[in-house]
Amino acid sequence: MTSHSEQLSCQELVELVTDYLEGALTERDRAQLEEHISGCDGCRHYIEQMRATVTLTNDVKPQGLTPEAEEALVTALRDWKAR
Numbered sequence: 522m523t524s525h526s527e528q529l530s531c532q533e534l535v536e537l538v539t540d541y542l543e544g545a546l547t548e549r550d551r552a553q554l555e556e557h558i559s560g561c562d563g564c565r566h567y568i569e570q571m572r573a574t575v576t577l578t579n580d581v582k583p584q585g586l587t588p589e590a591e592e593a594l595v596t597a598l599r600d601w602k603a604r
Contacts, residue, residue, distance in 0.1 A: 529557045534564050538571055 529537070534557055540546045541554050558565040586594070 529553050531557075531561065531564055534558070534561075535567070538568060541568070542571060542575060 534554055537546060537550060537554055541551065546554065558568060
């Protein structure tokens with residue numbers, strides 16, 4: 522059983538969710554994340570939303586975007602990541 526000091530916070534889970542969905546977490550981190558979502562409805566819902574987003578965006582192809590839309594998206598993502 523994971524000790525209280527080793528439990529993930531909701532913020533830590535958010536930082537790990539991409540690696541979790543890509544199967545890139547260590548076994549220990551994956552176990553801690555799954556333990557957290559077993560008792561946190563908000564984080565469980567967040568992961569479900571992220572899975573749905575990944576599924577939907579897998580169908581978006583760059584060639585379907587105008588150059589202006591692609592640049593706006595890249596800029597928005599850079600600004601978001603910089604925060």
